[in-house]
Amino acid sequence: MERNAHLLYLAVDPQTLNTLLISAAEGKVIPMSAAVVQDHFNGTPYFNAIAAAGKQSIALQNAGITHGFPKEKGITLTIDLCPSHKSLDRIIFTQLMTEFKKIEQPVPIALSITGRWMLTHADDLNWLKELIRSKQINVTWVDHSYNHHFSPASPLRTNFLLEPGTDMNFEILGTELTMLQHGLLPSVFFRFPGLVSDQQVVDKVLAYGIIPVGSDAWLAKGQQPSAGSIVLIHGNGNEPVGVADFIKLLKSKSPAIMGKQWLMYDLTESVGNEFGQ
Secondary structure (H helix, E strand, O other), X not given: OEEOOEEEEEEEOOOOOOEEEEEHHHOOOOOOOHHHHHHHOOOOHHHHHXXXXXXXXXXXXXXXXXXXXXXXXXXXXXXXXXXXXXXXXXXXXXXXXXXXOOOOOOEEEEEEEXXXXXXXXXXXXXXXXXXXXXXXXXXXXXXXXXOOOOOOOOOHHHOHHHOOOOOHHHHHHHHHHHHHHOOOXXXXXXXXXXXXXXXXXXXXXXXXXXXXXXXXEEXXXXXXXXXXXXXXXXXOOOOHHHHHHHHHHHHHXXXXXXXXXXXXXXXXXXXXXXXXX
């Protein structure tokens, strides 16, 4: 991409899965085919995770990585920010900071964000960025598609990103571009809207070198987390049950949190550890 007339690259470290922006003036770029790149970096956590995500893509729902690899008891929290007319559920973040401020700061969170949410929630996004600047939270920004189309009348096989006519290139790149325009660094992860996908859509995401991430504990659906769970709640004002369940979970774990026996895990580190074995 170009920014202020300077050429930049969005890159990923295959050992840590961390993304970064690299100036073209800072290094040498060697063009390679996808096959050569994969052969060169075969066995790294990044390519191991991509391979695993590809194998878990057959199901209509919840394709991709659904569980992390914790060193201790705890969870990886993912909060989805789908398009919504309602305000951000800020109580999720204030409760997290209250519970963890003495033992784990900044608190690691993954935010699955849509392009449309960013365009209509400037105040909420600025509030989150201030929490990051003040080192109260550390955010992994997950691409959650741009439009997040949903029809309550359509079956899953023709809904969300499976809706006929969906432009996957725009859904992926349009969101990343909007993130960068708002000063956010896209991670290497993608979450399917509604956790709905098929093999063709998964293959398109993987072709961008992006790793689909699902969840094994969608709280609003009654799924209970275990050690290493990738927990899913919606923070866009549309899922009060999931938010209430998460607050209840936090309070129930308060003694364990204080004893450092129940922690929050960074999504990038958790997945990297899982596939770096």
